Amino acid sequence: PTPSVSSGINAEYGDSIHFSDYYTGFKISQESQTETERPKPVKRLIFNFVIPGHGKRTKSSIMETTEPLLRMALHMMTRVHKFKLSKENKTKAEKHRIQVEEEYLKQTHAQRQEAAQARRDERKRMEKEKMQELDPEAQRRYEEREYKKSMRRSGPRVKQLKVKTG
Numbered sequence: 001p002t003p004s005v006s007s008g009i010n011a012e013y014g015d016s017i018h019f020s021d022y023y024t025g026f027k028i029s030q031e032s033q034t035e036t037e038r039p040k041p042v043k044r045l046i047f048n049f050v051i052p053g054h055g056k057r058t059k060s061s062i063m064e065t066t067e068p069l070l071r072m073a074l075h076m077m078t079r080v081h082k083f084k085l086s087k088e089n090k091t092k093a094e095k096h097r098i099q100v101e102e103e104y105l106k107q108t109h110a111q112r113q114e115a116a117q118a119r120r121d122e123r124k125r126m127e128k129e130k131m132q133e134l135d136p137e138a139q140r141r142y143e144e145r146e147y148k149k150s151m152r153r154s155g156p157r158v159k160q161l162k163v164k165t166g
Contacts (some may be wrong), residue, residue, distance in 0.1 A: 018046040019080055045080060049075045 020043070050068055052062050085093065131139055 016046075016048045016074070018044070019076075020046075022043050045073075045077060047076075 041156065049066060051066060114130075131142055
C-alpha cells in the first residue's frame with residue numbers, strides 16, 4: 001500500500017488478506033469430502049478484519065478506527081487489477097495447479113472405486129439373503145447357474161471364424 005493508504009491502519013484489526021486469480025473455495029476436510037466435480041476457479045480478493053465488540057456491542061468510535069482498513073481494501077481492489085505475475089512465477093503456479101488437479105482426480109477416482117465396491121458387496125449380500133429363502137432344490141439350481149457364469153467369465157476367450165470354401 002502507498003503511504004497515504006497505509007497510514008493510520010491499526011494492525012490489530014487486520015486478520016488476513018488473500019488475493020487469488022484461481023480461487024476454488026475453502027478446502028473440504030478429508031472425512032467429509034463428497035464433492036464429485038471441481039468448482040470453477042474465480043478471481044477473488046478476501047479481506048478478513050477483526051472488529052472488536054463481536055458485532056453487537058461495537059461502538060461507532062471503534063468502527064471509525066477501522067475506516068483505514070476499508071480504504072486499504074478499496075485501494076487494493078483497484079491496484080491488484082493491474083498486477084501481473086512474472087513468467088517464472090506464472091509457470092510455477094500453473095505446475096502446482098496441474099499437480100493439485102491430478103491429486104483431486106486420483107482422490108475422486110478412489111472414491112468412485114470404493115462406492116462401486118460397496119454396491120457390489122451390497123448386491124452379493126442381497127443375493128445371499130434371497131438364496132437363504134429358497135428351497136434346497138432351487139438353491140442347487142441357482143448355484144449351478146452361478147458356477148457356469150463364473151466359468152464363462154474366467155474361461156479362455158475363443159474366437160470363432162467362419163470360413164467359406166469353394
